[in-house]
Amino acid sequence: MSSTIVSLPDQSTARIPKTNFITKENGLLSWLLTGDHKRIAILYLISITFFFFIGGALAGLIRLELLTPQSDLMATDTYNKVFTMHGVVMIFLFLVPSVPATLGNFLIPIMLGAKDLALPKINLLSWYLYVVGGILVLYTMISGGVDTGWTFTTPLSTHYVNTNVMSTGLAVFIAGFSSIFTGLNFIVTIHKMRCPGMTWFRMPLFVWSHYAASILMVLGTPVLAIAIVLVALERTVGIGVFDPTKGGDPLLFQHLFWFYSHPAVYIMILPGMGVISEVISTFSRKRVFGYTAVAFSSVAIAVFGFFVWAHHMFIMGISNYAMLVFSLLTMLVAVPSAIKIFNWTFTLYKGSITFETPMLYAFGFMGLFTIGGLTGVFLGTSGTDIHLTETYFIVAHFHFVMVGGMLMAFLSGIHFWWPKITGRMYPEKISQLAAVVTFIGFNFTFFPQFILGTLGMPRRYAAYPPEFQVLNVFSTAGASILGVGYLLPILYLTWSLKYGEIAGNNPWQATGLEWQIQSPPLTENFTVTPIMDHEAYDYEWLENEKAKEVASVG
């Protein structure tokens, strides 16, 4: 019995193709002025990794401070700045662009059989906007930080704090436009650039989930932009829109902010779900069970996602009726999410499952996302929410979804498509180890926080009562394991750039169009425009193709 599906070419004769998108042109300018979606994806990958490590270092500082009950490592206001910057960096500079701007950028045109995204210049512009936003965040950090929390809560952000709200706000505003342009580009590409035969229901689910996420980016982000403009005007000019003394309403800010920021969590998670669909199908050698249901569940999440924002405001004095309605709508989102989880599980059923690294991460995703999602139902129930909100329970909940879910999916996708992007394999054994270490470290870090939250430990404080220390020590210990889990991939993936085995076109024997071309791909992706003549995830078609190839070579 074979425990692997990996089919690498004969390593003694295999070569990376001489002409590919990496070698086509040389020099820094050929990268900085490129219109090639694959190169822009790599620019994004480098920059988001940079910010991930900054955000990760800040997380490390938070956990170190919380090792002891007293606030002793840093002053309390420094702690406020550290967790704020952790949130801003991780959300706006890592999670939102993570999968879409890297893997999505790289793969969507190829999966659709197109030569590039519809608007290459806009794509490059979006990266530059991201970089400007990133530099502004770095400037904020160097010049003293900001301590409003990533939510810019009014009137704290407009009237009370004297930190760099303006530069952070501007950074988020600009990074927001980068995400709008990415989403816009994806929607146009998916509508207008599909190759002949690529009908909507032949698209890989990765594309469907990006389509749903793009709708959220395009419709949600402008609302965040205007909310931030208003905060800036309120802070500088005192226009009174969020100022109760002038008749304004701080709650209006919450509505505008969460109208984006709740859909934003779906912007973050949906592309990850797309990765999981691809990986689960490939490593169980089966078409995704209930393809249409999974495709539409992405769209359903996007649509429902717009009508649940007020569940962030249950303790802020919205009416009981609003609470009732938003509570119900929040639980409705659980339905399409569960459809996905169940369909992935059914895909596994009677599949020929192998346990390569992307699959291990995908399993991690399924377990952790389920826990994160279910605890979300507790929080969507207004009664329990009033007890649990603003405690570590909510911290654990969104880290299960965002880190346990999205980051696992991101790493899964990076490993899965690494051979396609670089032409070389990552080392399998150590990466499997890294996946397991990440999973263990993650649970150690965040599971105790659920207990801390139900015991009543509030979030956003540098000090806590001594009886919470044991669980906090667990959490900090787990964070250091998690840190190792994230450092490992950086090391061995960099190593594999030079020393990894040559991957060949299709090391996973996957069915997507991206696996039928050379790795790394040509700048124009395809030598001739492909014609899609089969359904997505059609492994029989792949077998036939291989048989034909052997016959013709023979």
Add this chain to the structure above:
Amino acid sequence: MSDSTAIANGAPEAHGITHGHGEHPSYQRHHFESVAQQADATNFAMWLFLLTEIMFFGGLFTAYLIYRNWYYPAFVAASHQLNVWWGTANTGVLISSSFTMAMGVWCAETRRKSGLVLCLVLTFLLGLVFLGIKTIEYSEKIEKHHVPGFHYSVQAFTNPASDPDTYKEYKDQPMPLDMARHTEIYFFLYFAMTGMHALHMIIGIAILGFMILKARTGAYTGGHVTFVENFGLYWHFVDIIWIFLFPLLYLISRHQ
């Protein structure tokens, strides 16, 4: 795609699927299969961009909706401070500029170079007229201390007789200070919404200037009209925003 675009594209490659590189017109980007696909995609992208703009303005319209419901009397009295005639004139100016813009798109599609330049120049000028009138209106607000945040004064609302011009016309009753203070919210919305609109106008006028220079060299009358078309969409969009702003800000009490 409209018929006139089809005429403009004229050449058979607009309908083909696959071609060698040699046959492409120079304005076709390498990653599109055909000019038709390129025009289609950029057009669609423009519509999506306008959708994001609607959401952007949507935040302000939401704020308007809420505060107008809460502070209706203050909104009515404050709107009396706006000059309906200037507002109407500006509406006329903008609608005319939309007409000249639409004519410009038509000229580009039917390859009338001098017509296109004329239409763009007219649009450009009308845009400037709009901004000029807006400046007159803004300076009046500054003189009366009606700019929120900068020494805002409620005198005209607590004691309407102190502002004889407006009083003569509307005979507003004095408002208690509590409600009069909320006129500041109205003026914030007035400046935020018309200011954001004016910002879009300024961007539009700058692009128009650039287009006039290019149009004179014949850049848009050679069959490649996407840019003019998409700019037209943008200009009409900015126009439509004003069509909503005008009644919401100027005509609040007109139906009474």
